[in-house]
Structure formats: structure tokens, C-alpha cells
Amino acid sequence: MAVDTTEAAEAARQAMGGIGVSLARKEDARFIHGQGHYVDDVVLPGMLHMVVVRSPHAHARIRGIDSSAAMAIPGVIAVVTGELLAQHKLAWMPTLSGDTQAVLATDKVRFQGQEVACVIAETKYIAEDAAALVSVDYEPLQAVTTPQQALEPGAPVIRDEKEGKTDNKIYHWEAGDAAATDAAFARAAKVVKLSTYYPRCHPSPLETCGCVADLDPVTGNATIYMTSQAPHAHRTLFAIVAGLPEEKIRIISPDLGGGFGNKVPIYPGYVVATAASLLIGRPVKWVEDRTENLISTGFARDYYMDGEMALDENGKFIGLRAHLLSDNGAFFADAQPTKFKAGLFHIVTGSYDIPAAHIVADGAYTNKAPGGVAYRCSFRVTEASYLIERLVENIAVELGQDPVTTRLNNFIPPEAFPYHSAAGFDYDSGDYPRAMRVALDMLGYDELRKEQAEKRARGELMGIGVASFTEVVGAGKGKDYDIAGLRMFDSAELRIHPTGKGILKLGVKSQGQGHETTFAQIVAEELGIPASDIEVREGDTDNTPFGLGTYASRSTPVGGAATAVVARKLRDKGKLIAAHLFEADVADIEFDHGKYSVKGSPDNVKTIQDIAFAAYTNLPEGLEAGLEGVTYYDPPNMTFPFGTYMVVVDIDKGTGQVKVRRMVAVDDCGVRINPMIVEGQIHGGLTEGFGIAFMELITFDDEGNCIGSNFMDYLIPTAWETPRFELGATVTPSPHHPIGAKGVGESATVGSPAAYVNAVIDALSHLGITNIDMPVTSDKVWAALRSKGVTE
């Protein structure tokens, strides 16, 4: 009997689909039928096609553009140049980081792949043909391809269009306390340093960027279907950039084929397609190809990092310094909280109790594509996590200590939360030793260390890598965090219809994260309406409340909180209606998972569906009709997800080939709304982290030619290389989040690269090899082994 009750309760829980249920995804149906609706699937009557003519040079003056041959092709409608845009004051646009960016180059080109002209034609094939015939007369200039070159005296000035600009500096930014950190280093028993380069990589969502701009010349309405992770912010920026009245602009971000931060910036193609549609009076589609995506849109990292840790005589961390140099390309164009030029890099103290820290960051222009903060990373948190976790590995090597011991000796203790970090963050919650213990058990750490010792005695190379990351995600609060002035709150509008089913509209925007399921589950939990009865809508600015969008793992921390809060508002209004129906005092109304009752009479219930019907049919005197509400949630703090990842590698001495044998990932993202979706996010992040650690690289030759401009050169892991992951979990709720959840979308990309590389270093450090920069390819490992005389 008791078993039956439990089973019944479990069945009811599954049917409701509230928090903690691995509900199969509501959005799957359209995708498995091939009925997803992506930007390139949008076809409008009379639609034209746009192709961008791009610069073959990294740095060159434009002497002239001849588009006559292109215009002569039948079916070509227009060739748009910077000169034409300049007549409409559209040749330059503001960026999300307070800089400016050329929409189409007028004076000179500043990176290979930069937008120079656009061909508009009846078909894409015609537009491609014509684009090849646009003749641009270039005078090549010396290219600057590294930030070090850029900051040398006498380096060519890339942004010479800026009045008074005589160098390539973008910003200088500091965090922490220089004096306290200097004092810590002055009394240090030991200092361990690490210089490392986090190479340029690229988010490369499988769907590239694009738009269909449809401006109605009669009504003035501008509907722009766009690959946008932040449609509301983009609407406002379009209003500012293009001078269009905001009430006439409707951004529709349809299904997105991945984003990973690549679809946050505003790209010139969007602007030109919109301008072209306005000028021509027909819809214009622009969808970039893969090479265009790789060579011109928001890349990630390209970050030079020097870290040093001061230790006392017991091996305790007492001070941390980091000097950073970022290559932001030719325009400072990625999305960045205004006050934080190096993003949230100052999370670099990580999971450790370090009393003093000082971070100095400089940014430089180069003749490379603009970007920097994208790729599943909450604003430079990935670089910070990599630096501290790699540094801790090297500290362990220097101390002759097990890296687990070094970490356990220096973790912020669980009882120290909430914890104020030396660089200025207030960590909400954490239990780092617990996640470490779970990972050690899952891996069978001690046995593997024994195996490693035996193998090492035989001359075989095996390594165990550890990383215990802490992230900061879920911006704002709005007072401190804004993008282009827009405060980083987010929103939820919930409408419960008379039949007790509802629709939830959000300011965030899924790119595959499963919002249509997860956010319905929050409503199910809060109101007791089955998740299957809640439709979730996102991405259409006419039909959703204003929000800052989905990136930096902020949807659940901010949009999820907004959802819980708006559901609670409706729950409270429901109490007023219930009191009316029961003829009782509202103070005596109780609510439990969708059932209202009067205190002391738990068996006489009105369901949330009864209440919803009454909200439109039988209201108390003086109460507004309806069961609808909207919330704009400004988080009181960020959330701080964490975890411990462990990797086992075997390395072939003769070839330098690294094989990942095991990957154990223990994540703590607070309360898990849909554990299946959370695990899917972690799988994806671990794979992208694996790609970054071992394969993915965008590099340039001395002339600024991009190498890594297609999927033959920019290597993305397939199922064959990708390790098999073993996942574990601990749950430390966020104390300030309404349902105790933290962000998780980026944890695995943030935490895993250091774990993979630490495993390689763990295999090689006894030979005196203490750093190999990513991607850790076989040839680099082989060269390192050869330098130590281990292989021929």
C-alpha cells in the first residue's frame, strides 16, 4: 500500500513536470520533423538576396570601388558601398562596447574579411556571381597581427579615423588592491608564476548568422528576422544605429541553430540588409557562409595572461597577481558590461581563499576580426578560470604536492559563505571540498595515482588533471551591470487563461537550451499547472517583455527568477479569488501545489484551474479581472556555480598523441530544474572545452591572413574524438535566487580546458615540462618531449 502511494505520488510529480523532473523537451517535436524555423527558412514574397564583398587584405587603403561589371549581370538590383551608406550616415555604427565599427569600409580595411560592399540580387547564386565581379582597388598597408606588435612604439595606427588617436590602445583596467597584493608578495615564502596564451577560437554555432529585413515602405514597419541572442537589446540598438523609430521595429529571433555568444553582437550584414530593404522597398535576406562566420564574426579569447601566486611557508595562497593583454581585433565590438573592460575576469581568485589580489588588463587593436568575449563564457570567466586552475597545477608541481591537496588546503571553506573575494565579488554559496570528494570517488583517484606511478616507472606517460572552477554568472544586478547602458535585468510575463492553461513570455532567448520546457517547469512548480499546459514564447519583440537576452549563463538566474516571481504574484492574486469563492478571510487561505484551501479544511479545495476560471467569471468586488502579470527581475547578486573536473590521459611518447581515457565532471549549479537538460548542457560544454584544449584554433600569418577559416582548418570535435563523460552532481542552492538555481550553460566550457591541459602537464611535469599552450596538439607535445630528450 505504501509503495503504491509513493508510486502514485511519483507519477503525479512526473505528470506535473515541476522542478527536478527530467521532462522530455516540449520543443523537440518540430525539430525531429524538420519543422524547426531558422532564419534561412524565412521566405517572403519579393525577397532579394544579399552577399557581402569582403577584404582580402588585413590592412589596406581603399583607392576605389568599381561595381559596374557586377551591376551588368541580369538580376542584380544594387551594389551597396560605404560611400552610399555614408550619405545616410550609416557607414559607421556604435558597438556594444562603446566603440565604433565600420559597417562598410570607406577609408581603409582593417582586417581580412571585413565588409567592403554588398550585392543585392534576385537570387543568391546571382548575388554570389556579381560579388566576385566587384573590383576594389587596394593599397596594402603593414598589418599588425599581435597585441604586442600593436603596442610597440611606431606601430601602424589601425584606428586612425579616430580624431587624435596615435596608438592602438583600447583600454587599461584594474581590479583588486595593488598595495595589499604587493605586501603579500613582499612577505611570500615562495612565488609561482605562469605565463600562458589562451588562443583565439570561435563559437561556430552550426547555423551561421543572418537576417531577413523587411521594411514596408508604406507603413514604415520594419520586421527583421535575425539570428539574435538578445532581440530586445538589438531592437533598441537598431533604433539608435539606423535612426528608425523603435515602435516600428520588430525583431523576430526564430529558432537559433546554436549561439554560444556568436549571436550577441550586431554585425554589419544586419545593418546593410536593413538599409537595403529600406532603400529598395523589398525584403532582403543575408545569410553568411561558414568562412564568413569564422573570419568576421565574434571570436573568443586571444588573451595573453601572466599570473603569479604568493605562498606562505605552509603553502597557503596569500596573494595573486594577473597581467592581461587582450587582442580585440580592429574594433572593440563584443558585448561587455560597461564598467568592466576585461569582463568578469576578476573571478580569477576562483575557488580559493586568497586575501589579496590585483588584476591589470590592457586591450589592443590589431588587424584581425573583432570580438573576444564570446563562446560559452560569461565575459572572460573562461580565461580567468583557466589561468587560476593552470597556475594551481604548477604550484602543486613546485611544492611537490598532490594537486588535490593543494586545492583542499586553499579552498574557501564552506562555512565562509557568503564570501567576499579580494577582487570584489560576493560569492553566494559553495561547498568546494564536497564536489572534490564526489569527483575523487567517481574517478577512483587513489588507484589511478598508483597506476600512474607504476607506468612512470616503466617510462609510460599517463596524467591526471584536476580543475576546481568557480564561475560568476547571471548578470546584473542592473545598478552595476549594463550593456550599452541597458541594465541587465530580465523579464517574464505570465498569462493564465480561463481554462487554467497559460502562456509565458520571456525576455531571454533559447538557442537550444530548452527554455520552452525548463521555464514551463518553473511555472508548474510555482502554480501547480502542468508544464504541458504552459506555452513558452520568446524572441519576438512585439510579443514578449523587454529583456537583455540569453548569454553569460543568465537565463535561469535572471529570466528563471522573473518566472518564479511572476508566478508567485499570480498565486497571491489567486488567494484573493479563493477567499471570495470560499467566503473566507484571505489570511486563512492556504496554497499547496495548485490547490487552494481554507486553513483547517484541507480537503475542500479549489484548484488553480478553478481560480483561473473565476478570475474571468466570478470575481470579488473591486478586484481587477484576469490572472496575468509581468515581472522585471533585477537580481540582487550574481550566482556562483562551481565544480570539480578530473581527466585521465595517456600520451604516446613517439608521436605526442594525447588520448583522453576518462573525464569526470561534478557540477554544482544549485537546484536543477530539469536534470536531463542540465546534463545535456554539461555534455556540450565539456565537448567544446575538449575542442578548445586540443583542436580549435584561429591563427594568422604575418600578413594577417586568417588560418582557420573553414571547417577543414578549424577543427571541431566529432563523435569519434570526443571523450565519454561521467557526470556527478552536488546541490548547493543559491540563497538569493527564488528557486535556488544558478546558471549552468557555460560551466563546462569554463572549467574543462584547464582540467584537460592539467592532465597533460601532470603526465609531463616530472620531465620538466610545465606548460603547453592550447590547443595541445600532438606536434606540440612531441616537440616538448623531444626538447627533453624523451623522443627522437
Add this chain to the structure above:
Amino acid sequence: MKITVNMNGAERSAEAEPRTLLVDFIRTKLGMTGTHIGCDTSNCGACTVLLDGRPVKSCTVLAVQAEGRNVTTVEGLATGGKLHPIQEGFHAEHGLQCGFCTPGMMLVGAALIESNPHPTEDEIRWGISGNICRCTGYMNIVKAIQHAAAANAAEKTAGVA
């Protein structure tokens, strides 16, 4: 020129230039958008369709090469309102996130279990290694294909009984 293919069991024709890629023919001439374009260099597999039952990357096949042949796209997987086991598998095992690689992955998976009804994990991983997924890390795609293989096997056993 006029090109005719047997698309998901029905004859479909359209006018197209000889240089038209099969993927463009399917998407723009036939208006079926379930087949996607991800890379242009045959690396990603988002454009995978079945040509006479075998997976091909339709960005690397000319439409004229498909003249008179059987083409299966994601739209042809479900029959008579019933999901193909591979579709069931992807849904049940959370084998998709953004959905962009999904049509190609499902077609490769369907062809794989057609030719090898009981694939090992390594055979599945090798079999789908021409298709890139950026979201899932492949763990659940492997499970989805195993799920479909098991469902197929169960159905065949039931049929015999």
C-alpha cells in the same frame, strides 16, 4: 533545366540551373527547409540526405546527379503520422538541443541501423563522425541511435512472434 527526383516517395520536379546544388534544390526549389546548410565544405553534415538509401552531403551533390533517384529527407522519416524509431530515440534520449544538426544526424543514424541493426558504441561514433553537433557532445546522440536500434529489434521480434 527540369530536374525530377523521387522525394520521400513522391515524384517532384522543378526548373534549376545545372550548377544547382542538391541542398539548394531541396530548400529553395522544392521549399523543404528541414535540410540545413552548415559549412559548405562537406565537413559538418547538416545537409545530409539519403540518396537511394545512402547518406550523402547534399551540399556536395549537384541536383542533376539526383535526377530520377530516391531522395529521403527528414520530412520523409515519419510515415502515416508515426514517428520513425530514430525520431523517437532522439526525443526520448535528449539527442538534440538547437535542432540544426538533427535532421542530418537522424538520417545518418537511420541509415546506420538499417545496414547494421546492432551497432556497438564505437560503430555508432564512427558512423556519425561525418556530422558535427555543437550542442550535445554526442553522448545522447549515441544513446538515441541505440534506442532506435533496440526499438527496431523489438519490433522485428514482435513481428516474428
